[in-house]
Amino acid sequence: MNSADTVQDRIDELEAAEDRAAALLERTLLLAGRQAGRRLAPRLAGRTLRLAVAHQRSRTARPRTHRRHQLPGKGRTLIDKIQGFYGFTRMPFGRDMAPGMLHRHSSHAQAAARITWCIGERSLGVITGEVGAGKTVAIRAALDALDHPRHTVIYLPNPAVGVAGIHHAIVTALGGVPKPHRSTLIPQAADALATEHAERGRVPVLIIDEAHLLDHEQLEAVRMLTNHDMDSTSPLACLLIGQPTLRRKIKLGMLAALDQRIAIRYNMPPMTSEETPSHLAHHLALVGRSDTLFSDDAITLIHDTSRGYPRAVNNLAVQSLLSAYADNKSIVDEASARAAVAEVTAE
Structure with missing residues (x-):
């Protein structure tokens, strides 16, 4: 405190x-x-x-202040003070960014390109990566580039809803009222997908995040959704987004049929030591700082500790910035970054 x-x-x-x-x-x-x-x-x-x-x-x-948002005796919040101290227009390294403002490092561009191709071909794709690798960010960037009147996005953030939950989400997203029994709900979802494409001229895009949590029955249900018109075409594009364990799960023999249907698969690597400085500079430029704010030693320490994963880089950058501000430093040096690393890695 x-x-x-x-x-x-x-x-x-x-x-x-x-x-x-x-x-x-x-x-x-x-x-x-x-x-x-x-x-x-x-x-x-x-x-x-x-x-x-x-x-x-x-x-x-006697006006009262709130300890979490405003310092006693002052009319400015801590965030306002940091922004004024470093000349930011807003705080950097946040998640609330428009897709066009995202930093497009190599793995991000590779994933976005494969997602776009998968949607265009109405295929089944698998995008994996470690926690914080930027999988969902790549999805956001690819979806932003779509022709929205011609696509209907069905996003399932939590797959722990069972087989019926997946079909329920599909029917609801396409404007239907889900039937109560599984025996009628499954064909209802399949019909809704086919109708959306054939009659309304829109491609349904089913995105299942955290797909490594899907069980075998759910994965098999996803495969069946792509089976249409005697397996000659698919009424939807489907993307499974998850951690690397998803790839290993799909390789199991009992899911061989699903494995053969996957048109694209990509595992997102972390940023390189050259991409991390570019990532930091990009986020700082968005808030009005195009000059040097993080020293080279600080950037190296942030990259090594985060292993180049964007979310971890952002978290460490914010912690380093706060440490530098507390010490009244105009530059985030290695000492500030080391203090941030100690806070983040402490048990």
Whole structure:
């Protein structure tokens, strides 16, 4: 906890104690009024009212601050101060970025290209990568480039819904009312996909994130969705996005039929030591800093610790930035990055 939080905690404790004391005084005066009789009660009640009003006015006149968002005695948040100190237009390394603002390193471009091809060919694709490799970011970039009136995206972020849950999501996304029984829900989903493509002229794009959590039955159900018109075509494009264990699961003998249907597969590697500095510079340029802010030694330490995975790079960059700001440094040096690494890797 920093010094600002400690001071604010003490202020909150004092104000809470003041509230308790005022409440106790009010109860005592009222009790005394009842015991003294009717002649004394009005005067005590009037005094109690005056004390309560005065206390409330003093509390109203003294603005309270929130420890998590605003430093005591100041009208600016910590984020505002950091932005002013480093000349940012907003905080860098955030996730709320438009697809066109994303950093396109090599693995990102490779994944986006394969996703685009898979959608265009209405094929089954598998994109894998370690946690934080940028799989979902690549999906966002590829989807942003689509002709949206000609595609209907069905995104399933959590596959832990069973086979019926997958079909339920498909029917709902295509505007239908899912039937209650599995025996009728499965053909309903297949018909909805075929209708969307044949009659409405839109290609359904089914994206299942965290697909390494799919069980064998669900994977087999996905395969059956791609089987259409005596296996001559597919009514949809399907992308399975997950961790590398998904590739190993698909290679099991019982899923050989699914394995043979996969048209594209790509495992996203991390950024190289040359791409990490470019990644940091890109994010800083987006917030108004095109000059050097991170020293070379700091960048090297961030890359080595994160192993080049974008999410870990961003997290360490933010922690390093906060450490440098706390030490009143205009440059994020190796010492700031080392402090960030110690915080992130501490058990």
